[in-house]
Amino acid sequence: MADIPHEAEADLPPLEVPDVMPPHAHSWLGKWVFSQDAKYIAIQYSGTAVAIGLVALVLSWLMRLQLGFPGTFDFITPEAYYQFITMHGMIMVIYLLTAIFLGGFGNYLIPLMVGARDMVFPFVNMLSYWVYLAAVLVLVSSFFAPGGPTGAGWTLYPPQAIMSGTPGGAQAGILLMLLSLILFIIGFTMGGLNYVVTVLQARTRGMTMMRLPLTVWGIFTATVMALLAFPALFVACVMMMFDRLLGTSFFMPALVEFGEQLNYGGGTPIAFQHLFWFFGHPEVYIVALPAFGIVSDLIAVHARKNIFGYRMMVWAIVIIGGLSFIVWAHHMYVSGMHPWFGFFFATTTLIIAVPTAIKVYNWVLTLWRGDIHLTLPMLFALGFIVTFVNGGLTGLFLGNVVVDVPLSDTMFVVAHFHMVMGVAPIMVIFGAIYHWYPLITGRMLNETLGQIHFWVTFIGAYAIFFPMHYVGLVGVPRRYYELGEASFLTTPVDGLNAFITVAALVVGAAQMLFLFNLGWSIRRGRDAGHNPWRATSLEWQTPDVPPRHGNWGDRLPPVYRWAYDYSVPGAPDDFIAQNDPATPDPQAVPHGVRP
Amino acid sequence: MRMALVLVLIVVASVAFHLVSPWWWTPIASDWDYIDNTLVITFWITGLVFAAVVLFMAYCVFRFRHREGRKAEFNPENRRLEIWLSVATGIGVAAMLVPGLFVWKQFITVPDDAVEVEVFAQQWYWSYRLPGEDGQLGTSDPEYVSADNPLGVNPHDRFGADDVIVEGDLYLNLNQPVKVLLRSIDVLHNFYVPEFRAKMDMVPGMVTYYWFEPIRTGEFEVLCAEYCGISHSFMRGFVRVVEQDEYDAWLQGQPTFAEYAGAVPDPARATRVADRPEP
Amino acid sequence: MIVFLLVLATIIGLWLSRQRLASKPWLETGAPPARAEAVAVAPARLGLAVFLAVVGGLFAMLGSAFVMQIDEYPWQLVPLPRMIWFSTAALVAASLALHRAAGAARRAEPGRRDAALAAATLATLAFLAGQGLVWRALGDGGVVLSGTPAGSLVYLITGLHGLHVLGGLVALGRVWLRQAQRPGSAQARAAIALCAIYWHALLFVWLALIALFSGLANEVLALFGALLT
Incomplete structure (x- = not known):
């Protein structure tokens, strides 16, 4: 890297932001706790997200035990069951997936991949993490509040969310939940400002938008969407808090509770649903787009081939991001909103399937005539495609308004969204961790443990959620503490439910293996060396592995090419790093591929 | 190698599960077999796509796996292939969407000969109200709810007095289209009978509806x-779909609102409106 | 809300159209072609712009909640107390003063700058006091927080707007501090300019809110509806 000829640099455009070294931490506390270095903040974010995610995992075990073996576990009362499902859903969607993709991967990868020394506002970035931590702590505290956490379902629909028929509705549970969400949104906004401005302003010389790896495109688009979508949730939370605490009636019509008239009137519960899903649907893509981006890079690196149709991939990300703001009401086909909306939202929803399908085609076409190394990241990427295609296709059932009618609010929906925004993105998270762990720690994760982890997780997760679709198809509603005698079933679903529960316990246990691997490999993993996957993108070209404070030594890397120069004809190696100015021998290039 | 095999197995197992497992929807009891048909179309199209994509992946993983000396092809994009795939996808999507929209139009268009039945929900049981002899349901408001008037029927409304109040199972007439009016007074509920396929949320403060025609007798x-x-x-x-004479016999036994509680408003009771500081 | 999203979509679209999305990056090795026009915006300014977009989203969301509520219950429209024009005038004054302060800082006229800053601070405080009086007048007029949703929304929205103004005052306080520590530094100058932008945005939001509360937004929507059908 040091011997780049200066002629090549001469015609690079100047930096948009002056190259300043971010402030050095002077104390242990400043380096590890109140760190302003995006890499440390990323690890703090991820660590917190995984920790709270473990809570959600245990909750999912408990609720599966109840569903698989109803009546066996006395301590799982209906109250407890509904508290478990609510907390599981909320933690997974917001505090784990959103936080780890944007706060974790976003913080670690954006500065490295665009060739910046750090985020543009390091102090705000640090604050973002601490506010996020506060949100998590408030959430955890609700477990210890009188009445326990809220059991309103992760959608928190009023009026039931703030009434006494719901666990935590008349106590502190719901208030702590709302407060925690408000904090999360404030914290996220701080982080989000950073990601957007960093991508826009701090790209190194030569790094045009169209040379960015798709990971950055995914995270960037998702952040922009989140910045626009989260205010809706913020408003909904504040208004509901007012309803519960100050006696306003934003979402509360005239009500009778157990024979008593309540002092509310004039509000509309559906207004909350609109606000919630105006946030909630983009949220799905806020989780999905970073996953799309990361998986594109994983496939390209490990198939030693450029991502097929890079332009199309970028357009698809942007189009999906835009469209996702006009499909929200497909969550509300049977909510009692005006039925004419059904036509509009069904159409937009099915249109969004087209760019999504293009992305899938391009992933599998990247495999075509590749040089596929079945490494752990690649295995997880393949697992992602299978589960995402499965979950995406069942989305076509639920997006098509009339097919949604019999299926909505059944276990089919639960199976669908777990497949598409639970299993699939988590596959990407695992793949990404196996891929970037060597960069973060300098060591490889243990291969044997990783193989066991992958096979159990992949096959197990499929065994959990594929049969669950059929539980819904026969008509079992979601959020049922126990089904009991059900005369509409031609074949009982008890056996299927027990099977799903056992599979869930096994898959959960496999995650412990993964956590053990993470800790064990820090000290004992095989030494990774420099760029073990032979990747082109900038994060692997840092002078030190793991990258030091400021990332790039004394000079920012200039960029000469896009991030996917794999197996270029005529090149001596099967990859050319983005900051490598060398041009392959023009004679060896087949006509029409290169100028 | 192993991965390719597992991918094939996943497709085979999924298709096999779909075809031979006993878990399939419960036999239909309303005229919404259109919904079932649309669903089956969707199953076929999506099933084909799923099998095609995963099998293609399995082939790639097997055929192009890393071996010594192998080099990937350099192929940034293929305009024609991408356009061709997008168009094919668009056609597939349209094939699912268009029938869906037609059936939805039918779903929200209530036929003229449908009779109205009000379904009334509160935590946590169902009651029903039929229009009575005048064929009109009286108005209602949560304000009127009391021990004598659990459904909150407006006692000042002349259409309300003959409304039939049903607590217990609802009986429906075979082959008589029904428009169910859905009303809740506390939280969201959803009136769902798996055999009828249709469902709709019940939202306090508003009346929602859907319609269907029961096509076979039985208890659902x-x-x-x-x-x-x-x-x-x-x-x-439970909803019981019965023949005309059994229906008539049942209807005779149900009280009207007038009979139910004397329908006299209690003047001593302060109403909600009076309680509220706002006019 | 829709209007706001359309505006944002246009901005994003314009920006995207400048990123040469149709280029084929695999054909372009070496130095990239120079950008059509390299407009370097200071990161802080861009950050503020993004933040204001988020704030705009917040108020757009509240505004659409208000519009929906009024559509359903038009009689809930709250008569605005006359006090509101006093607060408006105060906010306009604050915004203008900050504009002058930014100008004075740019021209390095410390005297004028400090006077303008002081005036802006005072005017902003007057605005907040005015809002308090508006709330009192509303309460006296029978519009209470726990009354009709439309009335509650007026309290909620003005309250959130007031909080943003308060947040701005905190930032302005930091500007004073920085001013005292390092008078006339480029950083301090930039900070005043940022404050000015923020105040202009809050003023804009406030004017939009008045239009909203007086039912103008609903009338405009009804007009569009009539035009469409």
Whole structure:
């Protein structure tokens, strides 16, 4: 890297932001706790997200035990069951997936991949993490509040969310939940400002938008969407808090509770649903787009081939991001909103399937005539495609308004969204961790443990959620503490439910293996060396592995090419790093591929 | 190698499960077999796509796996292939969407000969109200709810007096289209009978509806399909679809609103409106 | 809300159209072609712009909640107390003063700058006091927080707007501090300019809110509806 000829640099455009070294931490506390270095903040974010995610995992075990073996576990009362499902859903969607993709991967990868020394506002970035931590702590505290956490379902629909028929509705549970969400949104906004401005302003010389790896495109688009979508949730939370605490009636019509008239009137519960899903649907893509981006890079690196149709991939990300703001009401086909909306939202929803399908085609076409190394990241990427295609296709059932009618609010929906925004993105998270762990720690994760982890997780997760679709198809509603005698079933679903529960316990246990691997490999993993996957993108070209404070030594890397120069004809190696100015021998290039 | 095999197995197992497992929808009892048909179309199209994509992946993983000396092809994009795939996808999507929209139009267009039945939900049981002899339901408001008037029927409304109040199972006439008017007074509920396929949320403060025509007699379970608090899963009831004469016999035994509680408003009771500081 | 999203979509679209999305990056090795026009915006300014977009989203969301509520219950429209024009005038004054302060800082006229800053601070405080009086007048007029949703929304929205103004005052306080520590530094100058932008945005939001509360937004929507059908 040091011997780049200066002629090549001469015609690079100047930096948009002056190259300043971010402030050095002077104390242990400043380096590890109140760190302003995006890499440390990323690890703090991820660590917190995984920790709270473990809570959600245990909750999912408990609720599966109840569903698989109803009546066996006395301590799982209906109250407890509904508290478990609510907390599981909320933690997974917001505090784990959103936080780890944007706060974790976003913080670690954006500065490295665009060739910046750090985020543009390091102090705000640090604050973002601490506010996020506060949100998590408030959430955890609700477990210890009188009445326990809220059991309103992760959608928190009023009026039931703030009434006494719901666990935590008349106590502190719901208030702590709302407060925690408000904090999360404030914290996220701080982080989000950073990601957007960093991508826009701090790209190194030569790094045009169209040379960015798709990971950055995914995270960037998702952040922009989140910045626009989260205010809706913020408003909904504040208004509901007012309803519960100050006696306003934003979402509360005239009500009778157990024979008593309540002092509310004039509000509309559906207004909350609109606000919630105006946030909630983009949220799905806020989780999905970073996953799309990361998986594109994983496939390209490990198939030693450029991502097929890079332009199309970028357009698809942007189009999906835009469209996702006009499909929200497909969550509300049977909510009692005006039925004419059904036509509009069904159409937009099915249109969004087209760019999504293009992305899938391009992933599998990247495999075509590749040089596929079945490494752990690649295995997880393949697992992602299978589960995402499965979950995406069942989305076509639920997006098509009339097919949604019999299926909505059944276990089919639960199976669908777990497949598409639970299993699939988590596959990407695992793949990404196996891929970037060597960069973060300098060591490889243990291969044997990783193989066991992958096979159990992949096959197990499929065994959990594929049969669950059929539980819904026969008509079992979601959020049922126990089904009991059900005369509409031609074949009982008890056996299927027990099977799903056992599979869930096994898959959960496999995650412990993964956590053990993470800790064990820090000290004992095989030494990774420099760029073990032979990747082109900038994060692997840092002078030190793991990258030091400021990332790039004394000079920012200039960029000469896009991030996917794999197996270029005529090149001596099967990859050319983005900051490598060398041009392959023009004679060896087949006509029409290169100028 | 192993991965390619597993991918093939996943497709085979999924298709096999779909075809031979005993878990399939419960036999239909309303005229919404259009919905079932649209669903089956969707199953075929999506099933084909799923099998095609995963099998293609399996082939790639097998055929192009890393071997010594192998080099990937350099192929940034292929305009024609991408356009061709997008168009094919668009056609597939349209094939699912268009029938869906037609059926939806039917779903929200209530036929003229449908009779009205009000379904009334509160935590955590169902009641029903039929229009009575005048064929008109009286108005209602949560304000009027009391021990004598659990459904909150407006006692000042002349159409309300002959409304039939049903507590217990609901009887429906075979082959008579029904428009169910859905009303809740506390939280969201959802009136869902799996055999009828249709469902709609019940939202306090408004009246929602859907319609269907029962096409076979029998006893069908009512479930609440929108989470409504701790006893959500116990909020059950039954609808019986019967022949005309059995229906008439049952209807005779049900009280009208006038009979139910004397229908006299209690003047001593302060109403909600009077309680509120706002006019 | 829709209007706001359309505006944002246009901005994003314009920006995207400048990123040469149709280029084929695999054909372009070496130095990239120079950008059509390299407009370097200071990161802080861009950050503020993004933040204001988020704030705009917040108020757009509240505004659409208000519009929906009024559509359903038009009689809930709250008569605005006359006090509101006093607060408006105060906010306009604050915004203008900050504009002058930014100008004075740019021209390095410390005297004028400090006077303008002081005036802006005072005017902003007057605005907040005015809002308090508006709330009192509303309460006296029978519009209470726990009354009709439309009335509650007026309290909620003005309250959130007031909080944003308060947040701005905190930032302005930091500007004073920085001013005292390092008078006339480029950083301090930039900070005043940022404050000015923020105040202009809050003023804009406030004017939009008045239009909203007086039912103008609903009338405009009804007009569009009539034009469409």
